[in-house]
Amino acid sequence: MKHFRSAVAALACLTALATPALAIPTLAAPATAAAASAAAGRTLTLTGTGTTMWPAFSEDVPRYGISTTGSATGTVKITATPAGPGGRVLVNGAPTTGSRTITGLEPGDEISVIFDDDSGRSAYSLIYLPTRFPILERTTPASSAVAPGHVLLSLSDFGVGSPFFETAVDRNGVPVHVHTEWSSAIDFKQQPNGAFTSSRQSAATTGRSGGALVELGEDLEPASVHQTVGRNNTDGHDSIRTTDGRTILLGYEPNSATGKLDAVVQELDSAGNVTLDWNSADHVDIASESVVPATNNDYAHINSVVETADGNLLLSFRHLSAVFKIARRSEDGHQAGDVLWRLGGRTSDFTFPDDALGGPCAQHTASELPNGNILIFDNGSADATRDMCVDPQDRANGTQRRASTRITEYALDEETGAASLISSYDEGGFALFAGGVVQLPNGNRLIGWAAARESVASEVNGQGQRIWSIRDTNTDLTKRLFTYRAASGVLPDNVDPVVSLTLPASVAQGSSTTPAFSCRDNGGSGLADCATTGLNGDRLDTRTPGTHEVAVTATDAAGNTDTATASYVVTKAATIGRPDAMAKASGQRYYTGNNVYGGASKQTVRATLGRMWSKQRATLRITNDASATDRYSLRASASNSRFRVRYLAGTRDVTAQIEAGTLMSPYMRKGQQWTLTVEVTRRAGARRGDYRTFIVAVTSRHEARTRDSAGFRVSAR
Structure with a gap:
């Protein structure tokens, strides 16, 4: 990851140079307390030093973020009003009238607010977020056409000493999970084998550069680490964990003979044995293919890898402005590692008859669609030292500037060598680096806009219409956090809720005592119920002497449960019932x-x-x-x-x-x-x-x- 971080630092400087040319939209500053009244009369307000609740409360929005500053103390006050005079409000499972103060909150903790009133029964969750996690805003109206699941983001400003947030959010940008890394962490995603992974620099071992692919267990804690074998570097741009146990990793390997950084693709079988070790030095003519100056040792800059339907690999090379298809194994007259074709770049095997821009430029991801077409996050280029877009009128030597980013789909005709531009989508922004696009099972496309900070992520349907979009609300565009990529996944809630129950050892017969209990759930699905047995209404049952038991059962929306029981003794009063x-x-x-x-x-x-x-x-x-x-x-x-x-x-x-x-x-x-x-x-x-x-x-x-x-x-x- 060392080479990636150094490249990022240089590009960050270029971003700062390019910023004055970008329009900064005017946004309203967030309030210190967010509250709104639903039509039926419900209200929900949060106040607390250094905290902001978002989005504004609405009866049909089940989840909210609590952003924090350095002055936050882990204490907030929840004020809630039900709809109708007979309504009830439960805060963390406990009946609440007016307001309740919650203390001791840590990042990732959730507060549950359940209304049971004239509007029905509804559960809401508020997640307490780490300092510097941005307030995210949905900039498009709600739509029923969104793909299911969560959006996985790797948020940061990519600066030295800045946090990296691995997070899964809903379509309003509200997290269901946040993990903070202080060394680089990118490419948080769900793999083909179902596991969630992240490429973290903190997992690198002594004597190696880069980082490691960290596979997370059901509790989203590190379960295993994957690195290249016999190589110096494991790069974090992309990776694959397959359903049959294989691992495909990328690397940036120093070449002692040329002084360059070669791009490496390595495949390991389920036992960790190397089955493919591809090196760009064996397949790329630097002088005729690289679009960056000879002084830039990172001549290829590999940044994505996917398996194609025929079992081969599709690779993206930013500094070649080209996508390669390579053979994974020896067959059909090809040897493992052979370049089957090049799409774009100086030596493209395809022409672009209906793409006036001449194909991809400094692209960041390339993938194969179910119909065989190629989908590309085409960054464009406005590099201060050299433009990386190949001039279609002079592919061998010419370059041109294109400070705009687009999502392109090409249909390839391998017989005629024509790459037909099927669609091109953009939102007017420019991702100087990073970013990505994936096609979702319903045909929509999920885009992570990276350095184009006007949006964090968007979902677009097959007609090129935005279904939803979220952005960091910071009014200073240069200080907004952005995601390395956006991925889609279903983050399971494997975390049981937690019940706290405290009862006095004994109470007098006929006394009125309210038990101290709460239900909390930090698993992301939200608390659905906090049911009690053994109470007389909301109080201990003190009508008859003897030993009594109270049970409290918490259930979250994923069906996970936790039950706590406690007993107390009712002592007969000397005089009662008078x-x-x-x-x-x-x-x-x-x-x-x-x-x-x-x-x-x-x-x-x-x-x-x-x-x-x-x-x-x-x-x-x-x-x-x-x-x-x-x-x-x-x-x-x-x-x-x-x-x-x-x-x-x-x-x-x-x-x-x-x-x-x-x-x-x-x-x-x-x-x-x-x-x-x-x-x-x-x-x-x-x-x-x-x-x-x-x-x-x-x-x-x-x-x-x-x-x-x-x-x-x-x-x-």
Whole structure:
């Protein structure tokens, strides 16, 4: 990787020189807290020092990033409002009203927010990102035509001392996985054998240059390392891990005889034995083929390799502005390693009758499509020392400048030697180096724009229409991160969610205790549920003495689960279930029935009603005289033909509930009080001397046999 990094450093300088010619779009600066209200009334807001949530909250967007600066402390506050008055919000599985503060966050940690409200049940995830990970923005509307899976990126500014982010993102640019490397890490992708790999410089062994191909296991941690055999260098531009266990690697090998860097392709079988060791020195005439000055030792610069349908190899050489097809094995009169044809460059075996630009220039990837056509990420060239585009009017010696990047598809006729340009797509940018394009199973094309920083990645359909595109939102184009390439893959969630559950050893019977628990999932699919058993609503069940157990089960969207259980002991209180009901008529100074328990006969207050439709009120007060927290159910007398009654809890009419026996008091601590208003109206049918006693019966939730009553007797005069 040493040679790649040195080339990158030189090209970075050229990028800086070219920057003034590029238009920098005007973007709105990101807010420190992102919030928006969905049509149904949901809101979700994040605040925290040095943090920014993106994109803005929308009910149909399930995943969000939390970008961080150096001032971030790992603490954020989530504020969420459900749709409708009866809605619930769970933050990391725990019921939340208003807001919840999450602490101790590390890069890669996720916060779960689940709404269960009038809009239905929806789960959202927010991932806490490492410092310097960019805010990515989708610049195209949502579309159902996107290919499935994730987009794999290798993000960096390719500067010395800058982080390299291996990340898998969704179509909004929000990561499901991020890994940070501080030495070079490029070409994060999913291989034909299904494994995820990255070319990392940190994996290089002593005495070698370049890096190594690191194959990741199910936990996305390094599982194996692959390097060239008998060579000095393993280059990170490209690699292949096949379904039958073979490994194909690239290398930049010093040639002591010529002083040049030769391009090497090496194939290893499943046992690690070399089965092909191809060297550009044996097949390239530097003087007649290279399009860079003789002072540039990297005369070929290999940067991509793919297997073709017929079992051979397709190689891209940036400094030859040519794509080679070489034989992998000896057959059909060819020896292993023979160049079967050259597409583009000074000695092209094909002409370009309908491509006025004369074929590829300083290209970065070449691949074979299912129909046999060749797809190329054609960078173009505006090198400060030499242009690398071959002049179609003077292929042997001429060059020309083309500071624009395009995606081209050629149909090759090997009999006539014509390469017909089937399509050419560009977005107006110029990738001075790096980049790539791959065709997806649905026929769309995924493009990583690399040094063309106007976009990070795009997906284009077969008609050349952009399906989606994402970009770094930094308003300074020169400081935007870009991806080495973009690849497609399905990143599996093999990480189980984690449940945390803490209970007190013992609680008093009738007490109100909320358990401390949470559910978290960092696997990328998002937390789907945090289910509890053994609770009484959201609190510990303290109605009966003895040992009780609580279980919390977290389930993510991939079906992974984790369960935690804990037990607690409910101790019988000395006095429990002692409601004290008392009443006070309007104008009366003291309550009747204080510390009197049982029936209403000694706990009834009186009032008279004169003219028709006149009203009288009484206040019913309930006091918890027990030694522990309790809650009470209430049942009361209903209206009759002579008197109409209303029961009010504050300003709320609770008549229907109390007459049905379904009204519940709030949880009340020892000594706490709660009041109701009883309002009676004389109806037209009441005659002088008529009376009625409206009785309110109060029953303990913990001991149903313990109750108290109070009454309000009204009479007509």
